[in-house]
Amino acid sequence: MTHMRRTFRVAAAGLLCALCVQTGGQAADLDLTIGYLRLEEPAHPVLSGLDPVPARRGIEGAELGVKDNQTTGGFLGHSYALDVVSLAPEALAADVAAAARDMLAKTRVVVLDMSSEAALAVADLAEAKGAILINAASGDAALRGASCRTNLLHTALEDSMAADALMQVLLSKRWTKLAMIVGPTAEDKARAQSYRQAAQKFGLKIVSETTWTFDSDLRRAASREVPLLTQGFKSHDVVLIADAHDDFARYIEHNTWEPRPVAGAGGLTAVAWAPVIEQWGAAQLQSRFTDMTGRAMTPRDYAAWAAVRALGEAVTRTGTAEAGALHDYLLSDGFELAGFQGRPLSFRNWNGQMRQPVPVVNAHAQVAAAPLEGFEHPRNPLDTLGTDQPESECHAFGE
Amino acid sequence: MRVIYAGLLTACLAQPALAAEIWVSNEKDDTLSVIDIDTLEVIRTLKTGERPRGITFNADFTRLYICASDSDAVQVMDPETGEILFDLPSGEDPEQFVLHPDDRHLWIANEDDAVTTVVDVDSRTVVAQINVGIEPEGMAVSPDGKTVITTSETTNMAHWIDTESHEIYANTLVDSRPRHAEFVKDGTELWVSSEIGGTISVFDTGNQNEIGKIHFEIKGVHPDLIQPVGFELTPDQKTAFVALGPSNHVAVVNTETLEVEGYILTGRRVWHMAFSPDHRLLFTTNGVSGDVTVIDVAKREAIKSIKVGRFPWGAAMRP
Numbered sequence: 001m002t003h004m005r006r007t008f009r010v011a012a013a014g015l016l017c018a019l020c021v022q023t024g025g026q027a028a029d030l031d032l033t034i035g036y037l038r039l040e041e042p043a044h045p046v047l048s049g050l051d052p053v054p055a056r057r058g059i060e061g062a063e064l065g066v067k068d069n070q071t072t073g074g075f076l077g078h079s080y081a082l083d084v085v086s087l088a089p090e091a092l093a094a095d096v097a098a099a100a101r102d103m104l105a106k107t108r109v110v111v112l113d114m115s116s117e118a119a120l121a122v123a124d125l126a127e128a129k130g131a132i133l134i135n136a137a138s139g140d141a142a143l144r145g146a147s148c149r150t151n152l153l154h155t156a157l158e159d160s161m162a163a164d165a166l167m168q169v170l171l172s173k174r175w176t177k178l179a180m181i182v183g184p185t186a187e188d189k190a191r192a193q194s195y196r197q198a199a200q201k202f203g204l205k206i207v208s209e210t211t212w213t214f215d216s217d218l219r220r221a222a223s224r225e226v227p228l229l230t231q232g233f234k235s236h237d238v239v240l241i242a243d244a245h246d247d248f249a250r251y252i253e254h255n256t257w258e259p260r261p262v263a264g265a266g267g268l269t270a271v272a273w274a275p276v277i278e279q280w281g282a283a284q285l286q287s288r289f290t291d292m293t294g295r296a297m298t299p300r301d302y303a304a305w306a307a308v309r310a311l312g313e314a315v316t317r318t319g320t321a322e323a324g325a326l327h328d329y330l331l332s333d334g335f336e337l338a339g340f341q342g343r344p345l346s347f348r349n350w351n352g353q354m355r356q357p358v359p360v361v362n363a364h365a366q367v368a369a370a371p372l373e374g375f376e377h378p379r380n381p382l383d384t385l386g387t388d389q390p391e392s393e394c395h396a397f398g399e
Numbered sequence: 400m401r402v403i404y405a406g407l408l409t410a411c412l413a414q415p416a417l418a419a420e421i422w423v424s425n426e427k428d429d430t431l432s433v434i435d436i437d438t439l440e441v442i443r444t445l446k447t448g449e450r451p452r453g454i455t456f457n458a459d460f461t462r463l464y465i466c467a468s469d470s471d472a473v474q475v476m477d478p479e480t481g482e483i484l485f486d487l488p489s490g491e492d493p494e495q496f497v498l499h500p501d502d503r504h505l506w507i508a509n510e511d512d513a514v515t516t517v518v519d520v521d522s523r524t525v526v527a528q529i530n531v532g533i534e535p536e537g538m539a540v541s542p543d544g545k546t547v548i549t550t551s552e553t554t555n556m557a558h559w560i561d562t563e564s565h566e567i568y569a570n571t572l573v574d575s576r577p578r579h580a581e582f583v584k585d586g587t588e589l590w591v592s593s594e595i596g597g598t599i600s601v602f603d604t605g606n607q608n609e610i611g612k613i614h615f616e617i618k619g620v621h622p623d624l625i626q627p628v629g630f631e632l633t634p635d636q637k638t639a640f641v642a643l644g645p646s647n648h649v650a651v652v653n654t655e656t657l658e659v660e661g662y663i664l665t666g667r668r669v670w671h672m673a674f675s676p677d678h679r680l681l682f683t684t685n686g687v688s689g690d691v692t693v694i695d696v697a698k699r700e701a702i703k704s705i706k707v708g709r710f711p712w713g714a715a716m717r718p
Binding site for chain 1: 510511513532533534552553554555556558567570572574575576594595596621623624645
């Protein structure tokens, strides 16, 4: 049935297109302005200044997505624009709400690049009813669970998707005994919890745990401190690091008491995107992005790009820019997005999370792409990553 | 190196009947592997520019054109000596091309630039550049030479270009990530494969309407991994062989009913293919496993696998 529907749409679009060529392609039949609302993250102090956060992280991913949409739209008489508002970290909740109201008065599709709390507050605005908001930043489980909202979709990875991806890779290598170092912040602890859950899900064992407490300058002291910290671990295959801010993890590898690979942060990591990804045509996306920005594409840029491209794809296939129709199509079986990851991307219709493969990489190469072979799921192997429907506490989307 | 080739050449010339060959481009080795169709062995390995992908011979097989993507050139090789004669201007990042029936104009997809470039191979000049969708790749020319198709991977369209005016006269949407296009059945139909969509769209070339779609289904393989890329039809146009990428299978399709009649196991990430001159054998390039699978066309089964270079991509037959 789906096929018939899609065939019809394709034929209709073909017709539209022939028409637009005849009229010289001048008339823009459809216009879609996509909002991009960012609440900048407060800078978290880190030990090393080697990897500064790009000032326009996320925004530039969306800009590339709009360019991609425009090229396609140019042949169909569809035009796209991006309306960016970026608020300083000290903006108050009321400022965010005011900016969101302004934006929602202009467009009904908005990409959100902000914390989980801020995104939820925007989703709950009266003005956001019936809009499409796409979270391109937060991995918070609650946003996809008990606090889910039908007007809030997610192209950012759910934290547990990354944790599951990493565990699949470790399990496939039979590196099943893990010793974990957990950082001091709330985000580090949440990350550690996602590792514990993923380890349990796939049958790996966290044999030892310790907390990162050092406040000395690790750039000088790592070779002395880290062996001592890791000396007490029970027999383990891998040192797993819960460091959500990429703060201390870089100093652990090659400083451990036992010669062990490092994973989680530093070493082997599961991320939505990384500069080392080159398969499945990814090299093209990377070079388009780098040509445009002069820098490497980050996971935030990828999530923003995917959000904008998903909207563009929905407009292309449905021939409408109306938010309700786009929302229906995005969550339907007919929707699929080519995301340079070797499998079509789509949205989970029970919580709005984008299904996507999760690359597992080190600094120099992609090691694997989860789901790995052998991890099966009755619906889609991609659903072995993250909270699955039976466990989901999200009920807003209905059955 | 050249001395060795010269020696080989003399040896070949000494033999009365020269065996037909399959030429394969090795994307990650910057080489071509030449397979002898009689012995099914690699008899020559030739250096090319960087990242060779699309390859095609001219009408009398005296020249081989090579898309050397990362060298931003189309190279022209003398297939006898293996020598690169000269580079053609090609636009940036040429990935795939098609030679017009006039044997004179190469139509080139420039993947990074979202343009199709038309090059006159005699004057070695660019005749035209046409703006197309993002990441153009699949290229096809109608038998009458009047239409060239470019498919664009990220725009998900087939662009129909008038070869006289160099203008696009139609754009048709296809499923996600189109990779390969061919005019079939004397040019009455256009087929376009979509890698991520997992389909082949069939168009009536008269009105550019979609008239059918081919779907694939392999037991034990998730649909997401069934990714049609290259395909070839038998000379009677009744049977199509479709490479299905990371599902590691080639589908055999009845071109009348558009139903799949069977699947043939190949190497990993099967990509493009070429027939032997008698069409009894079909050779597929397998990108990930770095080999070529030889298929017995009548029996519809794989009979041999031949190791070639790293990431074999394009394939072309030389009689």
